[in-house]
Amino acid sequence: MANPWGILVGFAVVAGAWLGPIAVLPMLWLVLVSQLIRGQSSWQPMLVPTLVVAAAVMLGAGRAALEPVHHVPPGLDASTHAVGTIDSMTTNSAIGGQVLISISDIGGWNDLDAVEPFVMLVSLPPETNVARGDKVRLAWSASPLTEIAPGYASYVRARGAVASAFAGSIEVLESGPPFFRMIEDLRDNITRGLMEVLPGDRGALAAGIVTGDDSGLSDEAADAFRASGTSHITAVSGTNVAMVVALWALFVQPSRSRRMLVVQIAIVLTVWLYALLTGLEPPAARAATMASLMLFGSHVGRRPDPMTLLALTSAAMVLWNPRNVDLVAFWLSVVATAAIISRIPSHMEGGWKESARTVVTAVLLAQVATLPIVLTTFGTWSLVSILANTLLSPLMLLAFPLSFVLGAVVAIAPPVAPFFAWLPGVFLGAALQLVQDLATLLPPVTARADGHILPLFAGVPCLLAVIILSRDGHRWLNDLERAWRRQPRLVALLGIAPALGLVGALIALSI
Numbered sequence: 001m002a003n004p005w006g007i008l009v010g011f012a013v014v015a016g017a018w019l020g021p022i023a024v025l026p027m028l029w030l031v032l033v034s035q036l037i038r039g040q041s042s043w044q045p046m047l048v049p050t051l052v053v054a055a056a057v058m059l060g061a062g063r064a065a066l067e068p069v070h071h072v073p074p075g076l077d078a079s080t081h082a083v084g085t086i087d088s089m090t091t092n093s094a095i096g097g098q099v100l101i102s103i104s105d106i107g108g109w110n111d112l113d114a115v116e117p118f119v120m121l122v123s124l125p126p127e128t129n130v131a132r133g134d135k136v137r138l139a140w141s142a143s144p145l146t147e148i149a150p151g152y153a154s155y156v157r158a159r160g161a162v163a164s165a166f167a168g169s170i171e172v173l174e175s176g177p178p179f180f181r182m183i184e185d186l187r188d189n190i191t192r193g194l195m196e197v198l199p200g201d202r203g204a205l206a207a208g209i210v211t212g213d214d215s216g217l218s219d220e221a222a223d224a225f226r227a228s229g230t231s232h233i234t235a236v237s238g239t240n241v242a243m244v245v246a247l248w249a250l251f252v253q254p255s256r257s258r259r260m261l262v263v264q265i266a267i268v269l270t271v272w273l274y275a276l277l278t279g280l281e282p283p284a285a286r287a288a289t290m291a292s293l294m295l296f297g298s299h300v301g302r303r304p305d306p307m308t309l310l311a312l313t314s315a316a317m318v319l320w321n322p323r324n325v326d327l328v329a330f331w332l333s334v335v336a337t338a339a340i341i342s343r344i345p346s347h348m349e350g351g352w353k354e355s356a357r358t359v360v361t362a363v364l365l366a367q368v369a370t371l372p373i374v375l376t377t378f379g380t381w382s383l384v385s386i387l388a389n390t391l392l393s394p395l396m397l398l399a400f401p402l403s404f405v406l407g408a409v410v411a412i413a414p415p416v417a418p419f420f421a422w423l424p425g426v427f428l429g430a431a432l433q434l435v436q437d438l439a440t441l442l443p444p445v446t447a448r449a450d451g452h453i454l455p456l457f458a459g460v461p462c463l464l465a466v467i468i469l470s471r472d473g474h475r476w477l478n479d480l481e482r483a484w485r486r487q488p489r490l491v492a493l494l495g496i497a498p499a500l501g502l503v504g505a506l507i508a509l510s511i
Contacts, residue, residue: 004034005049009056010311014334016060017318018325023057060315064322070162072144073115079106079142082165086134086176087119089279090184092191092213097124100161101136121161125169131184133176140165160323186411187211187277193410194403197421202428208234209400210407212278221432224439229367229374229385230392233431235329236278238287238337243400244274245291264295282317282324283333289313306341310334332370339369342470361469363393368465383442391438392431399427 008030015023031050084103091098101122107113122138130136142165145153156164175181191213195203201221208214214222214234225231248267271291275284290309297304314334317324324330343362367386382388402424410417 005052006305006308007311008034008049008053010308010313010315012053012056013060013063013315014311014318014325016057016062017064017322018060020061020064021058023061024054027053027057056315060318060322063319064325067322070118071116072118072163073106076106076142076144076163077147078108080108080139082106082120082138082140082142083173084117084120084136084138086130086132086136089132089180089276090124090128090130091279091281092215096126096215097128098122099124099130100159101138106142118163119161121156121159121164123164123166125167128167128170129184129188130170130172131176132180134172135174135176137171137173138165138167139169140167154326155328157323157326159327160321183276187213190277190407190411191216193414193417194407197406197410197417198425198428201432202425205234205428205432206403206406206424209240209403212236212240212281221436224432224436227382227439227444228388228435229382229444230388230435232332233392233396235283236281237283237333238290239400240278241271241275241284241287241291243404244271245295247401247404267295268292282327282330286310286313286317286330286333287337289316307338310337310341328373331373335369335373336366339365339466339470342466342472344471363389365466365469368462368469371462382444384438388435388438391434395427395431395434399424399431402427 008027012023012027015027028050031053035049082101082103083105084101086099087102088100099122101120102117103115103120104117105114120142122140124130142163144163145156148156148164152164156162191207191211194206194210195216197203198206201216201218204214204216204218204221207216212235217225217234225233245267248270268291271288275288278284290306290313293309293313294304294306317330340362343365364386367389406417406421406424409420
């Protein structure tokens with residue numbers, strides 16, 4: 001097992017930003033458990049790590065407390081027009097395109113009054129073509145967070161906005177930097193090209209895999225993905241970034257050239273260009289950061305520990321933008337990645353059967369680990385999600401790279417794309433058929449609950465399952481058994497403490 005202190009410090013920052021100073025208690029408990037597992041039971045070696053982890057919690061909590069609070073100007077819901085600057089790439093999905101806009105003026109039909117700038121999440125009209133940095137004039141219907149559904153309000157807040165709006169029309173007053181326009185146009189061209197060479201849901205699925213734009217999926221296909229618990233396939237995540245790195249590995253032979261700084265810089269630039277292409281969402285930004293650090297680490301002769309990198313990059317993202325802890329995509333990405341890392345070794349050993357078994361188990365672990373988040377956020381869980389994701393894994397292992405290659409061909413040599421499109425189309429069609437068949441197999445489970453009671457109940461057994469099925473789980477349990485023989489009272493105390501904390505939390509939440 002890698003040295004746990006980098007992992008604990010990174011996740012302590014995230015916990016501090018999420019829970020506040022109270023996060024010191026569970027993090028210090030983890031310090032004690034880590035010491036016991038590592039065979040250390042004296043208090044002296046724990047002092048410095050304990051202080052460092054506590055300081056990391058306070059750093060995260062302090063950064064979250066320093067985040068400025070933007071106020072919605074009075075009369076926002078009565079305004080009809082506004083002027084502002086596009087602050088993000090357009091994100092496209094089944095509900096349409098959305099952008100963050102820094103609003104500087106609002107008003108009625110005839111006049112606009114300057115206000116202190118604030119950020120809105122704006123849903124765009126169909127066929128809108130705007131880019132980051134554009135100054136725009138909007139005709140809209142705006143709503144403060146208090147007037148929209150709580151779930152959507154949390155999403156808007158996590159995006160860094162203080163209100164939402166639907167734009168009836170949008171006019172570009174001044175164009176922004178050409179680079180962002182080029183990125184937007186490239187993404188749109190790839191999306192349209194994929195849907196042209198692969199008509200119907202196959203092209204829309206390919207576009208969702210490559211650019212994150214799954215807005216072309218039919219209602220039937222979109223409902224099937226949701227009902228089967230496989231919607232994450234069309235969401236840009238660390239898997240997409242890993243696929244970009246893997247495609248580079250196909251063209252760069254395993255020789256000294258792969259370790260050349262020039263090649264590694266090219267890979268890093270490609271990874272970040274792809275992250276920009278997909279809107280630089282938190283999962284893609286985190287994966288791009290991890291990939292960059294791992295590549296440069298290998299260049300200087302070091303092999304960074306993936307779990308430590310995950311913890312430290314997550315902490316860096318939270319310190320950069322504490323609102324990430326309110327974003328469901330951030331937590332799904334971090335938890336799923338941690339579960340996968342806990343199962344897949346840095347270097348695969350054995351034949352293809354063993355590798356396939358490891359990958360399938362990792363997919364199952366990711367599903368189990370993210371179950372509490374899915375239940376808490378969406379209130380439903382598909383009974384066939386584990387089966388669907390297990391069966392889809394081999395198909396997507398082929399569909400992902402083939403779709404990426406097709407996207408590159410569409411961008412570079414469009415006339416050649418139709419001759420190649422049939423190959424990814426076979427696997428994409430099979431994936432769609434499988435999802436639609438499984439979606440009707442069993443109805444989803446509804447489990448709605450307020451507050452944090454549901455994640456507390458679901459999280460404990462899921463965490464235990466991840467620990468048992470992880471690569472080092474049996475060794476950890478054996479180490480814990482040896483610790484029990486040495487100091488049974490301390491181990492019993494560490495076991496009773498979270499149980500008492502769980503009971504106390506349930507009592508506090510029920511009051």
